[in-house]
Amino acid sequence: MTEKRFPKGFLWGGATAANQYEGGWDLGGRGPATSDTAKAVRPEERQSFEYFASPMTKAKVMVALEDKEGLYPKRWGSDFYHRYKEDIALFAEMGFKTFRLSIAWSRIFPNGDDTEPNEEGLAFYDAVFDELLKYGIEPLVTLSHYETPIHLALEYGGWKDRRVIGFFERYVRTVFECYKNKVKYWLTFNEINIMGISGYVGGGLLFEDGKQNFQDLYQAAHHQFVASSLVVKAAREINPDFKVGMMLARMQAYAATCNPLDVMEEIQKDHENLFFSDVQVRGKYPSYAQRFFKQNDIELQIEDGDLELLAQYPVDFMSFSYYMSSVVRAQEEASGEKTAGNFSMGEKNPYLEASDWGWQIDPVGLRITLNKLYDRYQVSLFIVENGLGALDKVEADGAIHDNYRIDYLKAHIKQMYEAIEDGVELMGYTPWGCIDLVSASTSEMSKRYGFIYVDADDEGNGSYDRSRKDSFFWYQKVIETNGAAALEE
Numbered sequence: 396m397t398e399k400r401f402p403k404g405f406l407w408g409g410a411t412a413a414n415q416y417e418g419g420w421d422l423g424g425r426g427p428a429t430s431d432t433a434k435a436v437r438p439e440e441r442q443s444f445e446y447f448a449s450p451m452t453k454a455k456v457m458v459a460l461e462d463k464e465g466l467y468p469k470r471w472g473s474d475f476y477h478r479y480k481e482d483i484a485l486f487a488e489m490g491f492k493t494f495r496l497s498i499a500w501s502r503i504f505p506n507g508d509d510t511e512p513n514e515e516g517l518a519f520y521d522a523v524f525d526e527l528l529k530y531g532i533e534p535l536v537t538l539s540h541y542e543t544p545i546h547l548a549l550e551y552g553g554w555k556d557r558r559v560i561g562f563f564e565r566y567v568r569t570v571f572e573c574y575k576n577k578v579k580y581w582l583t584f585n586e587i588n589i590m591g592i593s594g595y596v597g598g599g600l601l602f603e604d605g606k607q608n609f610q611d612l613y614q615a616a617h618h619q620f621v622a623s624s625l626v627v628k629a630a631r632e633i634n635p636d637f638k639v640g641m642m643l644a645r646m647q648a649y650a651a652t653c654n655p656l657d658v659m660e661e662i663q664k665d666h667e668n669l670f671f672s673d674v675q676v677r678g679k680y681p682s683y684a685q686r687f688f689k690q691n692d693i694e695l696q697i698e699d700g701d702l703e704l705l706a707q708y709p710v711d712f713m714s715f716s717y718y719m720s721s722v723v724r725a726q727e728e729a730s731g732e733k734t735a736g737n738f739s740m741g742e743k744n745p746y747l748e749a750s751d752w753g754w755q756i757d758p759v760g761l762r763i764t765l766n767k768l769y770d771r772y773q774v775s776l777f778i779v780e781n782g783l784g785a786l787d788k789v790e791a792d793g794a795i796h797d798n799y800r801i802d803y804l805k806a807h808i809k810q811m812y813e814a815i816e817d818g819v820e821l822m823g824y825t826p827w828g829c830i831d832l833v834s835a836s837t838s839e840m841s842k843r844y845g846f847i848y849v850d851a852d853d854e855g856n857g858s859y860d861r862s863r864k865d866s867f868f869w870y871q872k873v874i875e876t877n878g879a880a881a882l883e884e
């Protein structure tokens with residue numbers, strides 16, 4: 396019997412983002428970004444969903460920016476800025492084939508609308524890419540991961556202003572030209588569907604009346620769609636070997652019962668989620684969107700040529716994050732116990748366990764999602780985030796026995812394999828926070844995903860020294876055997 400393995404050339408690796416990992420927020424000419432205003436959530440408020448849910452105003456942004464004493468952990472992250480060589484050596488030791496990171500736009504164009512780039516910022520990522528390539532690690536670069544330059548939020552209201560498309564295009568063309576021989580794989584907007592939930596996180600949108608409105612959110616999304624097509628166009632012109640992907644936070648929802656109304660609710664949830672990939676992968680607005688726009692009084696300002704651009708330049712592949720699934724039902728009042736999730740609170744699934752943060756663990760859901768997405772789009776898929784946020788304990792001898800993390804990842808890798816056997820084209824797998832970093836939703840350090848431990852606490856205290864968890868050695872073996880080590884019983 397032949398041993399089970401993943402396809403040849405499968406891209407095993409890990410994922411991070413500048414806003415949660417890089418730090419150095421006021422170094423090297425970097426300008427402030429929206430993520431720098433995210434205050435740490437206290438452990439007792441962990442499931443509150445506050446950061447993603449509360450709309451920002453100019454005044455709130457200014458208070459945060461002027462606060463130099465408060466706890467804003469994304470400003471220092473895990474200090475990749477100073478320790479990238481050490482970190483990349485550890486990724487290489489695990490055998491990474493690829494490493495996902497993002498470029499902080501405000502490190503390249505500090506205000507976002509500048510006409511000349513910050514050379515020091517360009518030099519930083521150049522050195523990072525060289526270091527990765529030295530070990531044969533392929534960079535996978537997100538162009539915008541929850542880090543809009545704050546000046547664009549304050550002066551333009553973020554992505555709701557069409558002019559931001561042009562500023563973004565200038566930034567993208569600059570990095571494309573600069574790294575055209577070093578980077579091949581690019582992602583446009585991280586979890587672009589966050590725009591339907593938090594305009595501030597997704598694109599620096601401010602709401603002075605304290606209430607988000609769909610008109611602005613979906614107008615901003617339209618601008619990001621146009622920008623995404625302009626990114627693909629620039630890629631074709633600058634290096635035809637570039638591969639550009641879109642990135643969705645995949646929300647796998649199940650109908651709570653076989654009541655057709657619940658099943659219809661599931662379809663609607665899918666529409667809400669897949670609207671973003673439908674536009675970017677298929678190159679056009681889906682017909683179901685018209686009803687949603689009408690019901691919510693959304694009148695998109697679409698300029699001449701926009702729709703043609705979307706049709707002409709769809710993305711090359713689809714990437715997504717997958718952490719959990721949720722349960723939906725038509726009649727809210729009939730619903731059972733609630734639990735938290737990465738984008739919202741939802742109903743508890745009695746068949747699943749949940750993490751300490753209430754996220755429901757569902758490996759089979761990953762196979763379901765891979766099949767669904769592939770059936771729908773017929774393009775290569777890339778899982779660029781997956782993982783378990785957990786509280787790790789350091790033993791007296793410094794060891795970290797994170798078997799729970801190994802179990803989680805192993806179960807998901809098994810289902811990825813099944814999906815490939817089902818016929819899905821899967822390019823790679825980059826588990827989230829392969830090295831501990833600051834949480835996106837709660838800005839705390841205690842919620843750890845890494846194979847590599849970072850000695851830092853929620854207050855930013857600690858040596859920031861790195862150490863290998865048990866999962867480090869396990870993942871090393873998984874990569875070395877091209878997945879076989881995760882597939883054994």
Ligand code: BG6
Nearest residue numbers: 586716737784833834835836837
């Ligand atoms: C995704 C984001 O939503 O989930 C990441 O792209 C984020 O930035 C990850 O870190 C996990 O979420 P959290 O809140 O546990 O950090």
